[in-house]
Amino acid sequence: MALSERRGRILAFIVDDFIDSATPVGSQSLVERHALGLSSATVRNEMAALEDEGLITHPHTSAGRIPSHRGYRYYVSSLMPERNLSSQEQFTILHQFHQASGQLEEWVQLAASVLANNLHNVALVTQPRLLEVRLKHLQLVELLDNRALLVVVTTDSGAHQRTLEFPVTMHQEALSRLANRLNAEFGHKTVAEFPSRERSAPLGEAELVVVTAVTDLLLREEQAAVEAPIVEGVREMLRQPEFGHSDRMLDTLEAVDERRLRDAIPSGAMGEGDVAIVIGDENRPGPYQDMSFVLARYGLPGGASGMLGVLGPTRMAYGDAVANVRYVSDVLTELMRRLHEGE
Amino acid sequence: MALSERRGRILAFIVDDFIDSATPVGSQSLVERHALGLSSATVRNEMAALEDEGLITHPHTSAGRIPSHRGYRYYVSSLMPERNLSSQEQFTILHQFHQASGQLEEWVQLAASVLANNLHNVALVTQPRLLEVRLKHLQLVELLDNRALLVVVTTDSGAHQRTLEFPVTMHQEALSRLANRLNAEFGHKTVAEFPSRERSAPLGEAELVVVTAVTDLLLREEQAAVEAPIVEGVREMLRQPEFGHSDRMLDTLEAVDERRLRDAIPSGAMGEGDVAIVIGDENRPGPYQDMSFVLARYGLPGGASGMLGVLGPTRMAYGDAVANVRYVSDVLTELMRRLHEGE
DNA sequence: GTTAGCACTCTTGGCATGAGAGTGCTAATA
DNA sequence: TATTAGCACTCTCATGCCAAGAGTGCTAAC
Numbered sequence: 001m002a003l004s005e006r007r008g009r010i011l012a013f014i015v016d017d018f019i020d021s022a023t024p025v026g027s028q029s030l031v032e033r034h035a036l037g038l039s040s041a042t043v044r045n046e047m048a049a050l051e052d053e054g055l056i057t058h059p060h061t062s063a064g065r066i067p068s069h070r071g072y073r074y075y076v077s078s079l080m081p082e083r084n085l086s087s088q089e090q091f092t093i094l095h096q097f098h099q100a101s102g103q104l105e106e107w108v109q110l111a112a113s114v115l116a117n118n119l120h121n122v123a124l125v126t127q128p129r130l131l132e133v134r135l136k137h138l139q140l141v142e143l144l145d146n147r148a149l150l151v152v153v154t155t156d157s158g159a160h161q162r163t164l165e166f167p168v169t170m171h172q173e174a175l176s177r178l179a180n181r182l183n184a185e186f187g188h189k190t191v192a193e194f195p196s197r198e199r200s201a202p203l204g205e206a207e208l209v210v211v212t213a214v215t216d217l218l219l220r221e222e223q224a225a226v227e228a229p230i231v232e233g234v235r236e237m238l239r240q241p242e243f244g245h246s247d248r249m250l251d252t253l254e255a256v257d258e259r260r261l262r263d264a265i266p267s268g269a270m271g272e273g274d275v276a277i278v279i280g281d282e283n284r285p286g287p288y289q290d291m292s293f294v295l296a297r298y299g300l301p302g303g304a305s306g307m308l309g310v311l312g313p314t315r316m317a318y319g320d321a322v323a324n325v326r327y328v329s330d331v332l333t334e335l336m337r338r339l340h341e342g343e
Numbered sequence: 344m345a346l347s348e349r350r351g352r353i354l355a356f357i358v359d360d361f362i363d364s365a366t367p368v369g370s371q372s373l374v375e376r377h378a379l380g381l382s383s384a385t386v387r388n389e390m391a392a393l394e395d396e397g398l399i400t401h402p403h404t405s406a407g408r409i410p411s412h413r414g415y416r417y418y419v420s421s422l423m424p425e426r427n428l429s430s431q432e433q434f435t436i437l438h439q440f441h442q443a444s445g446q447l448e449e450w451v452q453l454a455a456s457v458l459a460n461n462l463h464n465v466a467l468v469t470q471p472r473l474l475e476v477r478l479k480h481l482q483l484v485e486l487l488d489n490r491a492l493l494v495v496v497t498t499d500s501g502a503h504q505r506t507l508e509f510p511v512t513m514h515q516e517a518l519s520r521l522a523n524r525l526n527a528e529f530g531h532k533t534v535a536e537f538p539s540r541e542r543s544a545p546l547g548e549a550e551l552v553v554v555t556a557v558t559d560l561l562l563r564e565e566q567a568a569v570e571a572p573i574v575e576g577v578r579e580m581l582r583q584p585e586f587g588h589s590d591r592m593l594d595t596l597e598a599v600d601e602r603r604l605r606d607a608i609p610s611g612a613m614g615e616g617d618v619a620i621v622i623g624d625e626n627r628p629g630p631y632q633d634m635s636f637v638l639a640r641y642g643l644p645g646g647a648s649g650m651l652g653v654l655g656p657t658r659m660a661y662g663d664a665v666a667n668v669r670y671v672s673d674v675l676t677e678l679m680r681r682l683h684e685g686e
Numbered sequence: 687g688t689t690a691g692c693a694c695t696c697t698t699g700g701c702a703t704g705a706g707a708g709t710g711c712t713a714a715t716a
Numbered sequence: 717t718a719t720t721a722g723c724a725c726t727c728t729c730a731t732g733c734c735a736a737g738a739g740t741g742c743t744a745a746c
Binding site for chain 1: 445446447479480482484487492494496502504505506508577578581582586587588589592593596597683684
């Protein structure tokens, strides 16, 4: 189904106008705002046709038109002008990253803030993860009696800690020896490559406690490849008129809970390379049926990578969203590349 | 100012009724609900007197009465029955803690959930901190070229990490030697006790990089004694009728931002031992003028400690709040004591 | 194919109205 | 003297009505 040029132009105007006014757009106001060489009556005819195609609807008989989910989809796929950030906009963003410290976590947080502020919607960013996590180094620190702190450093350059309890009291010296032994045996291996129980020297009780914990930590880390994202800008989004009623607001507040989002982000939609857009009912059933995601991957091919994007009402400035998400993702990727290559 | 017994009883009924109905309470309904041996006219007279004292008000001429902030204060200080959790309630809470793992962070998170669920308001819990932080142990792990990961374990049993950049490339062996040397010199000291530059052996460039970072981490840790609290149950609270309008909801959403709360929690009000209550305009000027805090400290005297409590509208079930906050604080304290003493 | 014209529909805001809840005051009562 | 019955009065809230405004769909003319 491809629309005639004129019909497409009208749909694009409807989408544009609705995106920025949030009120249904009528035939009259459309010809006034855009120097269409047409009368409102003609536009009405075209609108009726667009409605037959299922691309727009009215909320009630005497109201203007609003895009349907299919209308947005058509707009995004066929009508939306390709837009990149102006160099002014790019500079503003870059500047913020240069202000920040060189810590990866801080960049990720900053990316979320930038997206939320620029797009007035919810920004989602996950920490970068390696799909394959290797144990780099483990360390044991004496705490009290039979307790010790286990610190595990993994190849995705994160350190994790956990308190362990041994059957008997272990002093620092014994702990260090134990750590050395385990580092030799398990270091630089993925969980899958850990020597099986039979093959390796039989493990003592103390070893077993540590290995169990390490295995568990690494597994969690791998499973957390899609971990709960950082969520910024909830208030920005809720200020939009679609959330003006407190019921809708409460429901939405529930929908943007980190824990709920973790499973709901349509990461399947993200292919390689470009920005993915998931609109309204293209989402899996649930509370996101009236919202859209604009998502991209960032990070190093073969290395650590994460996801970032925006979530907002279906009435979202898709052009701006795509441009911002793409640019911020490129910036993050570039920063990670430099970090990895040591400048 | 002390009220007559009867007037006090009436005030208490007004507060109780208003807390659970959220609508202004009239003289008529008051005599109906509580077998007061009085006519509504008498109650009206008493109400007029209470209003003269500034303990209650009407929203408009023909509405029932609602407690003023001073009214709540009087209620809380002089009228509210002392209430402790029933053993059933206690058991339910304890059960949840026993289900959880033995990790401190998890307990803290759980405490927040329990409070939020039981009280239908926002729960606030800070991680326990030692006021005096000592360096327990530091470790350096080679990353790439001249970069290394610094892991610092402190006495408040937290591990912290940071990426360092050395002027020259350092291999793991050199890093370990360096770490050992620094552990010997700085281990088990607070920042204040770190040997001054002059006294200690002159530091090389590499040492300096590490020491600077460690000092910075410890200082941050000490300053973070009041860190951003865990916030749970925002949605629970926003369901209450006082937040029914979306404007109020947005303002409140802003007020319960972790970063904003960190500075706003009236921790000064917390004396030793018991639960502190801060009502409405007793808060410092700002967005919390219509809300109340119920707060307590938890943790070991002289050891790590933190704060926990609830934030809600001034119309809050203070009795329940106090009982829950007190109990959860006791449970956490007890758990920490056991952890510290090794069961 | 386009457009002018017009009847029709639906929302929205303003306004009046009446029921309901509650108050304050006065005068009678215990 | 404290309490209470009674009553006029006030204010909110829901309801219904009306007029204005915006927009549509259809028909007939260009």
